[in-house]
Amino acid sequence: MVNYKVADESLADQGKEALYIAENKMPVTAKVIRERFQKEKPLKGITIAGCLHITKETGNLARTLKAGGAEVYLCGSNPLSTQDDVAAALTQEGINVFAWHGNTDEEFYWCIRQCLNAKPNILIDDGADMIVTAHQEYEDLIKSGTIMACQEETTTGVKRFKAMDSQGLLKVPLFPVNDARCKNQFDNELGTGQGIVSAIYGMHVLFAGKNVVIAGYGHCSSGMALRARGLGANVTVTEVDSIKALQAIFAGFSVKPIEDTLTYADIILTATGCKHVIPPKTELFDKLKDGVILGNLGHFDIEIPTKELYEYSKEIKPIRQNVEELIFPSGKKVYLLAKGRLANLVLSEGHPSEVMDMSFALQSLMSEYIVKNKDFLKPGMVDVPIDIDDKVGFLKLKSMGVEIDTLTEEQYNYIHGYEEGT
Numbered sequence: 495m496v497n498y499k500v501a502d503e504s505l506a507d508q509g510k511e512a513l514y515i516a517e518n519k520m521p522v523t524a525k526v527i528r529e530r531f532q533k534e535k536p537l538k539g540i541t542i543a544g545c546l547h548i549t550k551e552t553g554n555l556a557r558t559l560k561a562g563g564a565e566v567y568l569c570g571s572n573p574l575s576t577q578d579d580v581a582a583a584l585t586q587e588g589i590n591v592f593a594w595h596g597n598t599d600e601e602f603y604w605c606i607r608q609c610l611n612a613k614p615n616i617l618i619d620d621g622a623d624m625i626v627t628a629h630q631e632y633e634d635l636i637k638s639g640t641i642m643a644c645q646e647e648t649t650t651g652v653k654r655f656k657a658m659d660s661q662g663l664l665k666v667p668l669f670p671v672n673d674a675r676c677k678n679q680f681d682n683e684l685g686t687g688q689g690i691v692s693a694i695y696g697m698h699v700l701f702a703g704k705n706v707v708i709a710g711y712g713h714c715s716s717g718m719a720l721r722a723r724g725l726g727a728n729v730t731v732t733e734v735d736s737i738k739a740l741q742a743i744f745a746g747f748s749v750k751p752i753e754d755t756l757t758y759a760d761i762i763l764t765a766t767g768c769k770h771v772i773p774p775k776t777e778l779f780d781k782l783k784d785g786v787i788l789g790n791l792g793h794f795d796i797e798i799p800t801k802e803l804y805e806y807s808k809e810i811k812p813i814r815q816n817v818e819e820l821i822f823p824s825g826k827k828v829y830l831l832a833k834g835r836l837a838n839l840v841l842s843e844g845h846p847s848e849v850m851d852m853s854f855a856l857q858s859l860m861s862e863y864i865v866k867n868k869d870f871l872k873p874g875m876v877d878v879p880i881d882i883d884d885k886v887g888f889l890k891l892k893s894m895g896v897e898i899d900t901l902t903e904e905q906y907n908y909i910h911g912y913e914e915g916t
């Protein structure tokens with residue numbers, strides 16, 4: 495019997511179409527790996543719980559895990575990113591889904607608990623909320639060894655687990671899938687990079703000629719800076735890391751402290767994983783240019799000081815779905831995208847299926863790896879094995895019909911030796 499709670503089951507047919515569109519763009523996850531899983535059933539008898547953005551791409555990950563024999567439970571990793579049609583469609587395919595767009599904090603954790611109540615063996619998290627909840631409320635699942643290992647999909651989640659690990663509090667083997675090359679060099683850079691287009695969906699503005707400020711020059715934000723420039727914007731980058739700031743300068747961007755950009759920025763987009771990137775001070779809010787658009791693509795809604803901006807505004811007017819006009823006491827207007835939550839997921843459909851193919855191929859192969867190696871895994875952070883990362887890269891190239899060279903024995907010995915010199 496399928497367990498679920500979704501917004502509207504009548505959206506299932508629309509969700510099936512969305513899943514179909516994504517499937518065709520995810521040849522590694524939804525074809526090569528799924529077909530092998532279907533035959534070999536490497537996940538037979540295993541329950542997997544995913545706390546992920548419930549999108550058409552995640553739906554295809556769930557289908558692949560199910561094809562491998564797993565019982566799959568899903569809940570959303572963000573209150574506003576669930577695609578209700580996809581959630582409805584998945585329940586008709588035997589996937590247990592507890593997710594709907596716009597859930598409250600209390601409902602968000604209720605959904606997580608429904609997945610943990612299923613006693614999962616593998617947890618796949620995006621932002622760490624499910625695995626942290628397992629540590630706080632489901633210790634028996636950890637102590638009994640029911641949870642074999644966990645996987646984390648995003649940078650903010652990895653940072654939280656590194657902090658737990660350094661304090662000796664991480665009690666499960668944790669694979670930071672985000673840090674694999676096939677994940678953050680493609681999903682974060684290309685996916686979030688293209689995500690700035692969501693800001694255009696939100697406000698329908700022309701980027702060309704605008705002063706766009708990108709906070710951060712990491713994986714996501716450097717991709718965003720590049721795309722904003724490609725659309726013709728004058729881009730300023732803000733950073734706290736000297737090397738990243740230098741990289742931005744040498745890539746041709748202006749670099750400044752955020753406070754120096756407030757008077758001229760037409761659009762400010764954050765993706766740092768930090769909090770209060772725009773400091774929550776009313777005297778700084780007053781410096782913002784009239785009509786500025788504020789959007790965040792980082793994991794949590796605290797990069798832009800959403801709560802303080804709401805408190806300072808004398809009026810908050812929704813002007814289109816998930817876009818609000820905040821009117822300050824002076825009459826100045828500021829446009830906030832997606833209530834400060836991941837603008838690319840809330841205003842649009844999240845990352846394109848092509849890049850999620852690589853992230854979810856990693857999650858699929860890592861689930862198989864965990865089952866095969868469960869007896870050897872120890873609590874703490876464990877890197878994704880390099881051969882799995884390489885394999886996903888190889889399968890992706892193959893699916894694109896691209897061939898590359900292979901090292902000859904002589905070349906291999908040369909680059910691994912020291913003898914040959916001048």
Ligand SMILES: NC(=O)c1ccc[n+]([C@@H]2O[C@H](COP(=O)([O-])OP(=O)(O)OC[C@H]3O[C@@H](n4cnc5c(N)ncnc54)[C@H](O)[C@@H]3O)[C@@H](O)[C@H]2O)c1
Pocket residue numbers: 648649650651678681682686689709710711712713714715732733734735738765766767768769770771791792793794836837838839844845
């Ligand atoms: N929107 C999405 O779909 C999506 C996808 C992947 C990751 N993310 C999230 O985006 C965020 C960034 O991820 P990433 O992989 O780019 O991380 P990253 O570590 O590669 O980059 C973050 C950058 O921000 C800089 N930074 C930190 N605090 C800052 C501050 N106060 N002001 C200016 N710069 C600051 C850091 O020095 C770093 O260079 C995380 O929260 C991650 O979970 C979102």
